[in-house]
Amino acid sequence: MTATGHRAKTSSQLGADVGLDDDQLRAMYRMVALARAIDERMWVLNRAGRIPFVISGQGHEGAQVGVTWALRKGHDWIAPYYRSIAMCMTFGMNARDIMLAQYARASDPSSGGRQMPGHYGDRRHNLLSVSSPVATQILHAVGIALAAKIRHTDQVALAAMGEGSSNQGDVHEALNFAAIHRLPFVFLVENNGYAISVPAAMEISVPDVAQRAAGYGIPGVVVDGSDVLACYRAALTAVERARAGEGPTLIEAKVTRLTGHSSDDQQTKYRTEEDLAAGKRSDALPHFRDQLRAAGVLTAEVEAALTDEISALVTDATDFAEAEPDPLPSSAMRWVYAEDWPSETPPPWGFGEPGHDAGPGGT
Ligand SMILES: Cc1ncc(C[n+]2csc(CCOP(=O)(O)OP(=O)(O)O)c2C)c(N)n1
Numbered sequence: 501m502t503a504t505g506h507r508a509k510t511s512s513q514l515g516a517d518v519g520l521d522d523d524q525l526r527a528m529y530r531m532v533a534l535a536r537a538i539d540e541r542m543w544v545l546n547r548a549g550r551i552p553f554v555i556s557g558q559g560h561e562g563a564q565v566g567v568t569w570a571l572r573k574g575h576d577w578i579a580p581y582y583r584s585i586a587m588c589m590t591f592g593m594n595a596r597d598i599m600l601a602q603y604a605r606a607s608d609p610s611s612g613g614r615q616m617p618g619h620y621g622d623r624r625h626n627l628l629s630v631s632s633p634v635a636t637q638i639l640h641a642v643g644i645a646l647a648a649k650i651r652h653t654d655q656v657a658l659a660a661m662g663e664g665s666s667n668q669g670d671v672h673e674a675l676n677f678a679a680i681h682r683l684p685f686v687f688l689v690e691n692n693g694y695a696i697s698v699p700a701a702m703e704i705s706v707p708d709v710a711q712r713a714a715g716y717g718i719p720g721v722v723v724d725g726s727d728v729l730a731c732y733r734a735a736l737t738a739v740e741r742a743r744a745g746e747g748p749t750l751i752e753a754k755v756t757r758l759t760g761h762s763s764d765d766q767q768t769k770y771r772t773e774e775d776l777a778a779g780k781r782s783d784a785l786p787h788f789r790d791q792l793r794a795a796g797v798l799t800a801e802v803e804a805a806l807t808d809e810i811s812a813l814v815t816d817a818t819d820f821a822e823a824e825p826d827p828l829p830s831s832a833m834r835w836v837y838a839e840d841w842p843s844e845t846p847p848p849w850g851f852g853e854p855g856h857d858a859g860p861g862g863t
Pocket residue numbers: 583632633634661662663664665666690692694695696757761
């Protein structure tokens with residue numbers, strides 16, 4: 501099964517070994533390109549003073565789309581992190597949803613404008629809300645995997661984070677527990693070589709985070725994050741293993757961070773020109789495009805139509821989010837503490853004006 505919901509017949513040979521047909525390959529490419537285009541627009545809006553903060557997924561999209569494609573949309577669960585734009589979109593969020601979060605509008609499905617920008621989540625799509633303390637999401641995801649096992653729901657939970665975050669104690673606790681109980685869990689480490697300005701060699705004592713999987717007796721797989729289909733293959737194996745009751749897998753995708761850590765960072769201060777140039781060379785987007793062109797999956801006509809469609813979606817999302825109202829100040833305390841909800845009795849801070857505070861998940 502795939503994110504589009506079915507195993508398909510193949511037409512070119514490119515995705516044949518993993519059961520992807522050309523339509524699915526184009527859909528995967530579209531997702532990588534759309535996530536990139538939205539991300540690029542976010543930076544323009546930030547520099548123009550329209551949105552306060554950007555934390556980017558640029559350079560991670562190929563790995564995110566490849567891995568997420570192996571999960572069952574609307575059935576499995578994902579605990580994403582702040583760079584997971586392409587992952588969240590593959591799992592069901594659309595361009596407007598992402599932009600609403602950037603603008604912190606009342607109708608933002610991630611948090612109704614409460615969360616820091618980049619903290620995506622969407623209960624309609626089984627996407628857990630991102631927590632600011634890095635790595636905490638792995639414990640949440642393992643908890644979901646435990647529930648899935650107890651309830652026999654056949655669901656898989658995935659947690660994603662960077663290599664720096666994977667050093668947190670939560671990761672050890674989560675992997676140890678998930679491995680002991682053979683939980684249906686996949687751990688994706690998106691290794692971009694930096695934790696803000698700290699290079700990987702100063703973060704991790706071994707070349708690959710995946711080596712640590714051996715300490716839990718689970719598979720640890722290193723995959724080239726610029727190779728979308730390799731990421732899909734690795735995830736498919738991990739997901740099949742998880743669903744078969746064989747336990748978790750650690751997938752480490754070597755990706756590149758094409759931007760500064762965030763819109764408040766200037767990476768030229770701590771990265772050399774050679775390092776930045778090497779990063780650009782391992783960007784999945786042009787790699788995947790070249791691969792699909794060579795296989796005849798992306799024709800000039802298809803590419804032109806995709807470019808037009810993506811450009812229209814990004815413009816629509818921007819215009820839409822620009823025009824949406826902010827959350828009502830009087831509703832600031834909603835969704836902070838547990839509420840008896842829905843309720844006939846308005847809470848002390850009121851329900852808010854109709855249509856102005858739809859809240860996370862569009863309730
Ligand atoms: C527990 C905790 N410590 C520190 C931070 C500050 N912080 C935010 S992102 C980040 C770097 C994380 O790097 P990495 O895990 O490699 O992810 P990347 O940003 O490179 O994708 C740090 C230290 C935090 N949010 N939470």
